[in-house]
Amino acid sequence: MRVLIVDDEPAARRRLALMLEELDVEVAGEAANGVRALEQIAALRPDVVLLDIQMRELSGIDVARHLPEPRPLVVFQTAHDSYALQAFEQEAVDYVLKPVSLERLRRALERAAARLREATRPRFDAELVARLEAALGTSRPAWERILVRDATGQRLIALREVVRCTANEGEVVATTTAGRFRCDYTLDELESRLSPGFVRASRGDLVNVAFVQGLTSAGDGSAKLSLANGQTVLVSRRRATAVRRRLEGLE
Secondary structure, three states, X not given: OEEEEEOOOHHHHHHHHHHHHHOOOEEEEEEOOHHHHHHHHHHHOOOEEEEEOOOOOOOHHHHHHOOOOOOOEEEEEEOOOOOOOHHHHHOOOEEEEOOOOHHHHHHHHHHHHHHHHHOOOOOOOHHHHHHHHHHHOOOOOOOOEEEXXXXXXXXXXXXXXXXXXXXXXXXXXXXXXXXXXXXXXXXXXXXXXXXXXXXXXEOOEEXXXXXXXXXXXXXXXXXXXXXXXXXXXXXOHHHHHHHHHHHHOOO
């Protein structure tokens, strides 16, 4: 079993490495943040990731949502109490409480080994992520950067560079000043995390208000947004009033 350690605290990473050595488990590598973790997972292909939940900017749950194939098994590290973590057990998601004890880590790795043999592991889709965050009472602060996919894997892009996010046939694409990038979040998730700088124009469009140059009525209750990059975005009739008020509030 090869284990990747992901924690933004150097002392915590050293402590886990020493415990894994004592348990005769190979340390595949370490990562100090979520983006580096995704890079290391893709490059090193560990069997198990010891993944800290509470990390800056990109949480452990966000990392789990973006795991590359072949997906490793995840064991979360968290300081939350055992009552909240009953939801993790119900979802067949394993965890260790911080500060991690040697015996608890041993048990978690034994369970991980059994799941690896059975080839069973949860897929961190939007519904599972929402249930876990609700159980933990995890707040969802507004982001300053958004995680997107590019040719080499994933990277964070500043929101000031994102013109709009569009959903089409189950795929969400972020259009930026540098190009278009696929995003693994749903548009509803992005709307809740990118506020207040973005406005929902329709079921399929979320727009950065900083790029809006004008709003014109279409005559049937709907409207159109003119963007700084030359694109136009249809505003649905249901959302037109709210969009207009939102833009007027910026004046």
